[in-house]
Amino acid sequence: MLTFDIKWIAPIRIGLFSDDAMVVEGPTQALALLHDDWPSSGGKHHQAAVHECKLACHELGRSENAREAFMAAALEAGILASAHDTANGRIRALPRKSVGDQRIALPV
Secondary structure, X not given: OOXXXXXXXXXXXXXXXXXXXXXXXXXXXXXXXXXXXXXXXXXHHHHHHHHHHHHHHOOOOOHHHHHHHHHHXXXXXXXXXXXXXXXXXXXXXXXXXXXXXXXXXXXX
């Protein structure tokens, strides 16, 4: 079955630290991350995002549905980056979890 490299109008930033935040531009890239590099697979929003991204990649579903589902999965995993930090123009990220004083990073 054919897949299409669709880009979202507004990319999504994910990551745990401002140094490792990355931009996800569309459902193809999102699907690869959801399959290979996701910190907490199997959650309700993770499963929905995989489904919606697959549909969007094959043009069987709406790209914006995939974007919303991916954002929900990133929020569920604690890796949805916040807006730019106005003080220094860098990206701030919401930490997924901390173990003692150490934060767990998303492998990308």
